[in-house]
Amino acid sequence: METESAQPIDSDEDSVLIEQVRLTVATTDDPTLPVWTFRMWFLGILSCAILSFLNTFFAYRTEPLIISMISVQVATLPLGRFMASALPTNKFVVLGQEFFLNPGPFNMKEHVLISIFANAGSAFGSGTAYAVGIVDIIRAFYHRKISFLAGWILVITTQVLGYGWAGVLRKYVVDPAHMWWPSSLVQVSLFRALHETDDSRMSKAKFFVIALVCSFSWYIFPGYIFATLSNLSLLCLFFTKSVIAQQIGSGMKGLGFLSFTLDWSVIASYIGNPLVTPFFAILNVYVGFVIVMYIVLPITYWGFDLYKAKTFPIFSSHLFDGHGQVYNVSAIVNEDFEIDMARYNEQGQIHMSMFFALTYGLSFAAIVSTITHVVLFTEGTEIMNQFRASTKGKIDIHTRLMRKYDDIPDWWFYVLVGASFLLSLVLCIFMKDQIQMPWWGLIFACGLASIFTLPISIITATTNQTPGLNTITEYLMGVIYPGRPIANVTFKTYGYISMAQAVSFLNDFKLGHYMKIPPRSMFLVQFIGTIIAGTINISVAWWLLSTVENICQDQLLAPDSPWTCPSDRVFYDASVIWGLIGPKRIFGSLGPYSALNWFFLGGFLGPLLVYLLHKLFPNQKWIKLINLPVILGSSGYMPPATSVNFNSWAFVGMVFNFFVLRYRKRWWQRYNYVLSAALDAGLAFMGILVYFSLSMSDIGISWWGTDGEHCGLADCPTAEGVVVDGCPIN
Numbered sequence: 001m002e003t004e005s006a007q008p009i010d011s012d013e014d015s016v017l018i019e020q021v022r023l024t025v026a027t028t029d030d031p032t033l034p035v036w037t038f039r040m041w042f043l044g045i046l047s048c049a050i051l052s053f054l055n056t057f058f059a060y061r062t063e064p065l066i067i068s069m070i071s072v073q074v075a076t077l078p079l080g081r082f083m084a085s086a087l088p089t090n091k092f093v094v095l096g097q098e099f100f101l102n103p104g105p106f107n108m109k110e111h112v113l114i115s116i117f118a119n120a121g122s123a124f125g126s127g128t129a130y131a132v133g134i135v136d137i138i139r140a141f142y143h144r145k146i147s148f149l150a151g152w153i154l155v156i157t158t159q160v161l162g163y164g165w166a167g168v169l170r171k172y173v174v175d176p177a178h179m180w181w182p183s184s185l186v187q188v189s190l191f192r193a194l195h196e197t198d199d200s201r202m203s204k205a206k207f208f209v210i211a212l213v214c215s216f217s218w219y220i221f222p223g224y225i226f227a228t229l230s231n232l233s234l235l236c237l238f239f240t241k242s243v244i245a246q247q248i249g250s251g252m253k254g255l256g257f258l259s260f261t262l263d264w265s266v267i268a269s270y271i272g273n274p275l276v277t278p279f280f281a282i283l284n285v286y287v288g289f290v291i292v293m294y295i296v297l298p299i300t301y302w303g304f305d306l307y308k309a310k311t312f313p314i315f316s317s318h319l320f321d322g323h324g325q326v327y328n329v330s331a332i333v334n335e336d337f338e339i340d341m342a343r344y345n346e347q348g349q350i351h352m353s354m355f356f357a358l359t360y361g362l363s364f365a366a367i368v369s370t371i372t373h374v375v376l377f378t379e380g381t382e383i384m385n386q387f388r389a390s391t392k393g394k395i396d397i398h399t400r401l402m403r404k405y406d407d408i409p410d411w412w413f414y415v416l417v418g419a420s421f422l423l424s425l426v427l428c429i430f431m432k433d434q435i436q437m438p439w440w441g442l443i444f445a446c447g448l449a450s451i452f453t454l455p456i457s458i459i460t461a462t463t464n465q466t467p468g469l470n471t472i473t474e475y476l477m478g479v480i481y482p483g484r485p486i487a488n489v490t491f492k493t494y495g496y497i498s499m500a501q502a503v504s505f506l507n508d509f510k511l512g513h514y515m516k517i518p519p520r521s522m523f524l525v526q527f528i529g530t531i532i533a534g535t536i537n538i539s540v541a542w543w544l545l546s547t548v549e550n551i552c553q554d555q556l557l558a559p560d561s562p563w564t565c566p567s568d569r570v571f572y573d574a575s576v577i578w579g580l581i582g583p584k585r586i587f588g589s590l591g592p593y594s595a596l597n598w599f600f601l602g603g604f605l606g607p608l609l610v611y612l613l614h615k616l617f618p619n620q621k622w623i624k625l626i627n628l629p630v631i632l633g634s635s636g637y638m639p640p641a642t643s644v645n646f647n648s649w650a651f652v653g654m655v656f657n658f659f660v661l662r663y664r665k666r667w668w669q670r671y672n673y674v675l676s677a678a679l680d681a682g683l684a685f686m687g688i689l690v691y692f693s694l695s696m697s698d699i700g701i702s703w704w705g706t707d708g709e710h711c712g713l714a715d716c717p718t719a720e721g722v723v724v725d726g727c728p729i730n
Contacts (some may be wrong), residue, residue: 020278021177021514023669024185026192029401029516033110034103036521039083040110044117047072048529051118052536054688056128060544060551062564064269067684069119070190070677074212076114077194080106108195112515113525115187116508120529129537130497131155133571134435134489139545140552140565141572142485143330144337148542150431155534157424158493161446162501163527164417165453166509167410169502172454174509177396179461181510183276188514189673208674215264215682222263223683224690225701230263231644231709243713243728244302247314250714251644254315255293259644259709264679265687267648270641274653275676280625282657286650288634292358293643301354302718307592309354310719316353317570317639319577324722326555327351329576337436339483339580349592350581359635360587361596363471365603366633372607373629374455398513405518412523421446424494436487437494441477445495448473453502459629460503461510469496471636474578475587488579489571562695566640603632 054067087102131154138146173179193204222229235249235258251259261267267274274282300306301314311324319327327350334340352360421442428439452469460466473495477488505526512522550556552565577586585591606628614623638646661668694700716727723729 020182020185021180023665024189024192024673025398025514027397027401029404031404031516033107035109035113035518037103037110038087038099038101039080039106040113040117043076043079043083044114044525044529045532047076047114047118048120048532049536052128052533053540056132056537056540057544058687058691059128059132059567060548060565061562062566064567066269067688068680069115069187070680071684072118073111073115073187073190073194073677074681077106077111080111080114108191109515109517111195112187112191112512112517113521116511116522117525117529119508120526120533128541129155129159129534130500131158131493132537132541133568134486134493135538135541136545136552136565136568137489137572137575138486140568142333142337146434147431148538150427150434151538151542152535153423153427153431154435154490154493155538156531157420157427158497159501159530159534160416160420160527161424161494161498162449162453162503163505164413164420165450165499165502166505167408167413169454169457169506170408170509173457173461173506174513175399177398179458179510181461181507182278182281183272184507184511184514186273186276186673186676187511190677191515193674204670204674207671208678211675211678212682212685215679216686217682219264219683219686220690222261223265223687224694226705228705228707228709230261230266232260232262233644233709233711234258236709236711236714240710241713241728243716243718246711246714247718250315250709250711251647252642252709253313253711253714254643255297256643256647259647261644261648264683266645267652268680268683270637270645271649273676273680274649275656275672275679277653277657279654279657279661281627281630282650282653284625284627284630285634286646286654288362288631289643289646289650291631292362292635293355293646296358297355300358305719306354307351307357308719311717311722312351312353313715313717314353315355315639315642316715317356317566317573318353319573320351320353322348322351324717324719324724327576329580333485333580337484337486339582344581350577350586351592352577356639357593357596359638360471360593361599362632363636364475364596364599365606366629366636367469367472368600368603369607369632370452370455370459370629372604373627374458376607376611377624398516401516402513402519406520408519408523416527434486435490436484437490438481438487441481441487441491442494444476445473445491446498448476448495449499449502453499456499457503457506459627460507466500466503469499470574474574475583478578478583479588482582482584483580485575485579489575492574492578570640603628606632 051067051069051072058064058067084102084104084106089100089102092099092101131151134154135146135151138144189204190208193208196204231251233246233249233251233256236246239245239249247254248257249259250256251261271285277285297314301309308322311322312320319329321327328347332340332344332347424442425439427435428437428442432438448469456466456469470492473492474488477491481487481491508526509519509522511517512519545551548563551563552568554564554569557563577583582588583591587593587596610623610626610628614620617623634646656668656672660672700706713727717724721729
């Protein structure tokens with residue numbers, strides 16, 4: 001990589017204040033590097049297709065494996081260099097335009113665009129389009145029909161709509177230096193490690209290869225040979241016949257006390273990569289988890305038996321009747337795909353596990369606290385400061401370097417959002433019998449997404465945590481339009497995922513900002529990649545739903561079947577709670593959980609209390625770091641995330657982003673993000689190899705070490721007289 005000249009960073013610039021950025025991002029640029037190359041388009045489209053297929057395929061597994069763009073970065077580097085050495089260097093003329101198949105050495109900017117291409121269809125790191133879940137629950141859980149065309153329109157429009165919101169907000173959450181988007185630094189570090197010359201004894205590239213080989217080699221044990229290493233629960237091993245001990249000790253179905261993992265996929269799944277998340281955000285998330293899991297839950301379950309909690313498992317995403325049995329949802333759905341009130345009254349109210357109920361209350365508080373927090377704390381004033389700074393021309397070094405490139409015309413965003421909105425209207429008007437949502441629901445959902453994108457983008461850009469709109473959108477549509485489960489999840493997807501895609505798009509633009517990628521190139525690659533990825537997502541889902549018998553039906557599948565669809569299970573339960581039954585019959589005057597609505601008030605007042613403490617004690621800097629949206633929203637990942645995910649994630653994150661960063665800063669600067677990338681890549685490569693070489697051929701191992709965490713009693717109720725298959729009678 002050539003050494004490029006650039007203006008030095010001014011000492012008073014905001015970028016200096018973000019230590020991680022200063023330690024990771026280069027302040028130089030070479031605007032002559034070609035980006036619109038045949039290599040970029042070929043490898044980008046190929047990577048997008050392969051990654052979309054694999055991530056959709058693995059999304060149905062009990063332990064979903066998300067293959068991130070890091071794997072693409074590693075795999076495409078040798079391919080790009082091979083093409084640079086093998087392709088002809090001749091000049092071609094097409095339609096009067098000159099171009100080269102091989103314009104020179106494979107460069108870092110091409111590599112960045114290929115990786116963005118591959119990751120384009122992911123809903124902020126989820127691996128596949130969120131709207132595929134609607135098709136899954138219609139076909140696999142409700143056993144109804146939806147056309148491929150309706151599913152395709154759902155996927156494409158919900159992915160693309162957010163681009164409009166993103167385009168408007170770029171100047172507020174991409175250009176400012178204090179909006180540093182921590183997750184993008186992993187990519188920056190890896191790109192620099194792979195491309196820049198490093199003559200030290202342990203270069204970043206050498207360290208990456210060593211760590212990747214170690215990660216790749218180790219995952220054969222928790223991923224295949226010794227699966228119990230993924231969830232080691234010591235209390236379950238010591239107390240094999242005690243329900244309460246297993247509830248306390250199970251990392252998958254309980255509190256996770258003395259439970260741990262030796263599996264990186266468990267550490268980094270659901271909550272994100274702990275090596276990427278800033279320490280103060282880790283602390284906020286874990287404080288929220290500890291309060292809920294180790295204080296509130298035991299008191300409400302064992303202490304007060306709140307909502308007859310002991311009648312049900314302590315931790316479960318299933319829905320239950322009043323006798324502790326799994327609720328027969330299919331019995332209360334009529335031929336019009338709406339609730340049958342006579343059968344519902346006969347079967348009785350729906351109940352949830354105590355933890356599932358608590359997570360809904362906390363999600364109420366989290367979404368309200370997001371608005372209060374952004375208004376009260378520095379982010380609100382920073383937005384105004386950035387607006388004033390943009391009019392005065394005050395910019396940091398990275399923004400100054402990006403001014404060399406043509407910016408994206410605003411009308412590009414307006415055309416995209418307009419076309420997506422019109423296509424969505426076609427779906428809601430002419431295919432309403434399949435998705436149930438009326439046209440006015442689409443307008444309402446888009447309005448919510450556009451309002452919340454800014455505050456949620458700010459929180460993501462500074463904490464690496466993204467509060468979701470899923471619960472608030474479910475609640476609103478459930479009140480306004482109850483009894484229709486698919487209308488509810490469709491509204492949620494348009495309201496929530498269009499916002500999430502906007503945040504994802506902004507995150508990619510920040511990566512391009514750090515890597516000095518021309519903005520128009522970033523935009524077109526992201527858009528084209530999203531169309532390709534969305535089409536492959538729905539195609540693979542359609543294939544699996546049509547060929548895998550009893551897919552997602554955990555009670556009908558073989559015990560060792562991987563096709564249990566944990567995320568779709570939670571998605572389905574939400575459609576029942578909010579759409580089919582409706583919040584009025586669960587959280588309202590006709591339901592058992594109406595007291596949870598007080599969490600809305602708590603979410604509003606909480607940041608105000610923190611703000612007052614900050615004003616009363618301005619010298620106590622730690623008070624300002626209390627981020628209630630993150631604390632309250634931490635349990636929003638649960639279920640399907642479990643306590644072993646949180647405990648292991650927090651432990652690893654604190655080790656690296658507190659102790660190592662503080663006491664071994666030079667090591668952290670050189671290797672932290674490189675290690676993160678290597679662990680992800682090694683896991684992904686071995687996961688792919690194991691599945692296609694062993695699992696697909698039904699070549700398995702059966703022994704004590706592959707029988708899970710050995711906490712078979714953890715999901716049993718503890719109330720007297722409740723009889724559940726496989727559980728002791730109390």
